[in-house]
Amino acid sequence: MDWQQSPFVLLLLASLFTKGLASPLKGSESWGYVPVRDGAHMFWWLYFADSPSAHYTELPLVMWLQGGPGGSGTGFGNFEEIGPLDRDLKPRDTTWVQSASVLFVDNPVGTGFSFAETDEAFAKDVSTVSSDMMVLLRSFFTDRDDFQNIPFYIFSESYGGKMAAAISLALTEAVAHGSIKCNFAGVALGDSWISPLDSVMTWGPYLYTTSLLDDLGLAEVSAVAQDVQAAMEQGHFLKATELWSLAESVVEKNTNNVNFYNILTQDPEQSVGAKPGADAISLQFHRHVQRLQRRSLSQLMNGEVRRRLKVIPQNVTWGGQAEAVFRNMAADFMKPVVETVDQLLSSGVNVTVYNGQLDLIVDTMGQELWVKELKWEGLPFFNKLRWTPLDDPAAPGVTGAFYKTYKNFSFYWILKAGHMIPSDQGAMALHMLQMITQS
Numbered sequence: 001m002d003w004q005q006s007p008f009v010l011l012l013l014a015s016l017f018t019k020g021l022a023s024p025l026k027g028s029e030s031w032g033y034v035p036v037r038d039g040a041h042m043f044w045w046l047y048f049a050d051s052p053s054a055h056y057t058e059l060p061l062v063m064w065l066q067g068g069p070g071g072s073g074t075g076f077g078n079f080e081e082i083g084p085l086d087r088d089l090k091p092r093d094t095t096w097v098q099s100a101s102v103l104f105v106d107n108p109v110g111t112g113f114s115f116a117e118t119d120e121a122f123a124k125d126v127s128t129v130s131s132d133m134m135v136l137l138r139s140f141f142t143d144r145d146d147f148q149n150i151p152f153y154i155f156s157e158s159y160g161g162k163m164a165a166a167i168s169l170a171l172t173e174a175v176a177h178g179s180i181k182c183n184f185a186g187v188a189l190g191d192s193w194i195s196p197l198d199s200v201m202t203w204g205p206y207l208y209t210t211s212l213l214d215d216l217g218l219a220e221v222s223a224v225a226q227d228v229q230a231a232m233e234q235g236h237f238l239k240a241t242e243l244w245s246l247a248e249s250v251v252e253k254n255t256n257n258v259n260f261y262n263i264l265t266q267d268p269e270q271s272v273g274a275k276p277g278a279d280a281i282s283l284q285f286h287r288h289v290q291r292l293q294r295r296s297l298s299q300l301m302n303g304e305v306r307r308r309l310k311v312i313p314q315n316v317t318w319g320g321q322a323e324a325v326f327r328n329m330a331a332d333f334m335k336p337v338v339e340t341v342d343q344l345l346s347s348g349v350n351v352t353v354y355n356g357q358l359d360l361i362v363d364t365m366g367q368e369l370w371v372k373e374l375k376w377e378g379l380p381f382f383n384k385l386r387w388t389p390l391d392d393p394a395a396p397g398v399t400g401a402f403y404k405t406y407k408n409f410s411f412y413w414i415l416k417a418g419h420m421i422p423s424d425q426g427a428m429a430l431h432m433l434q435m436i437t438q439s
Helices: 073-082 126-143 159-177 196-209 215-233 237-255 280-288 295-309 322-328 338-346 364-372 379-384 426-437
Strands: 004-007 028-037 040-047 061-065 101-106 151-157 183-190 351-356 388-392 395-406 409-414
Touching: 028 126, 040 073, 040 126, 061 073, 061 159, 073 101, 073 295, 101 126, 126 159, 151 159, 151 426, 159 183, 159 338, 183 426, 196 215, 196 237, 196 364, 215 237, 237 280, 280 322, 338 351, 351 364, 364 379, 379 395, 379 409, 388 426, 395 426, 409 426
Parallel strands: 061 101, 061 151, 151 183, 183 351, 351 409
Antiparallel strands: 004 028, 028 040, 040 101, 388 395, 395 409
C-alpha cells in the first residue's frame, strides 16, 4: 500500500481529545502495510521524533517489538508504554518520541492490524519472523531514504526480544551484503525470552527468596520445572511449551495467583477468557497475550484509531488473529536463542539486556544465568566489573537502576519495575533509552 502521511497526533486524533487538550508534539507520522509474503501483510506505524532542540534527522530511529508472540506494538507498546499518548489519549510525559523517532511494527504476521489471508501465511518460527521483517525494513529504508543514515536501534520486550535477536542477526547480514541500507546501531533486549529454560528453572528459587513460596510450594514448582527441562533436553519443544503452561498453573496455585508480570501484585484474572477445559496453548495465550488486548485498548484500536488510519481492510480486526499467531509459534516457543546473542556480540553489534526487578515470567535471575553462558570473549572482563547506580529521574537521590558496560555489551537492572518496564518506571526507561542511544 502507499505510504500514508498525516499531521501528527493533534490532527490525526483530534476528535479523540477532550475539549481544550493540546498535543505536546508538533511533528508528523506515517503508517501503512507491507506485503511480506503471499497472503501475509505487516502493518507499521512511525512517529517522527519531536524535540525542541533537534530535528528528527539528528535523532535516532527506534523500532519497538512487542511480546507474545501476538502482542501488538502499535496498540500496547504505543498507547500503554512509550507512544506520545496513553490509552486515555492523554499526553505521556515519558514518551520516547521526545528522544527518537519510533517505529512500531505489528509482528509476526497476524498480530495487531497485520493479517494473514490463509492459515499457511502465519509464521511458524523466528526464522520466518526475521525474514518477514527484512522485507518490511527493506521497503521502509528504500521508501524513507532520509532514515538510511540515522542510527537505527531495535528495542524489544518479552518474546519480542527473542524475535529481536534473530532479526538483528539477519539485519546485520543484510546490511553487510548491501540489500538493506541503514545505520544499524544496536539491539536492546528487555525482559526477553532468550533462554526460556533458565527463566522457568529460576521461578521457584526467586519466589521462595521473596517469600511467595513455602517449602512445599518450592518443591512442587521445582518438580514441574524439571519436567520442562527433561522435555527440552529430549528436543520435544511443543511438549515443553505445554509443560511450561502446567508450571505456571502450579505457580498460580501455590502463590494465590501471583502476577507473572509484577510479583508485588496478584492477578486472579490471568487466565480469564480461556474456555473451561482449554488446551495448554490456549490457556497460555489468555495468560500472556490476551492481557495485552484488554477491552478498553481493543475498543480504542478497533474504534477511533481504526477509523482515523483509513487503511485497515474491512475484514481485519485489531488482535483478531493473535491466538492464531501464538498457536502457530508454539513449537518454536521454548527454543533458546542464546547462540544468536553470541553471534551478535562476536559480529560487533551493540547488545543491551535490561530487566525489571519485579518480573517473574522472565526473572532477572534467569537472565543472568544465560548471560553467564555466553561464549563472547569479553564476558570474563564484563563479569569483573562492578555495576554503577543510576538515580531515578523521577526521584533524584533515589536509586532507580544499576548498569554496567564492557565494549559492545551492557546490562541494566531496573528497580521497582516488572515485565513492562516503560509502564512501571517510565522516566527510568526513557533515561535508559537516552543513555543507550546517546540522544
